Amino acid sequence: MYARPGRALRGRRGRPRLPHGRDGVAATRLSRRGRAFGAAERVSVAQALRAQTIDAAWQLGADGIAGSLAPGKYADLAVLSGDPLRTPPEEIEGLTVRGTYLAGEPVHAA
Numbered sequence: 001m002y003a004r005p006g007r008a009l010r011g012r013r014g015r016p017r018l019p020h021g022r023d024g025v026a027a028t029r030l031s032r033r034g035r036a037f038g039a040a041e042r043v044s045v046a047q048a049l050r051a052q053t054i055d056a057a058w059q060l061g062a063d064g065i066a067g068s069l070a071p072g073k074y075a076d077l078a079v080l081s082g083d084p085l086r087t088p089p090e091e092i093e094g095l096t097v098r099g100t101y102l103a104g105e106p107v108h109a110a
Helices: 022-028 045-052 054-059 089-094
Strands: 077-080 097-102 105-109
Touching (some): 022 045, 045 054
Antiparallel strands (some): 077 097, 097 105
């Protein structure tokens, strides 16, 4: 991810990233083996979440219908086992998906 003042945070190659997998690395900048890389490019967990939600929707021209929860938007979301904003960045990968909603309707429950 690349943070630039006043601009939407962009993921790798300018494409929105999925909110699962190695995206917790944006906040820790640690490899799977625990080696630091690009430490100066760390972003906060809040910045990483925004990049994967409203900023990703904006990049796709879909911020009027997706990317946040508001009346008239799709309400597609995942319920996680913990709060990523309160979970230490190095533990975010351990969060699991407890449920998935599409258009506000449950489609998966763990």
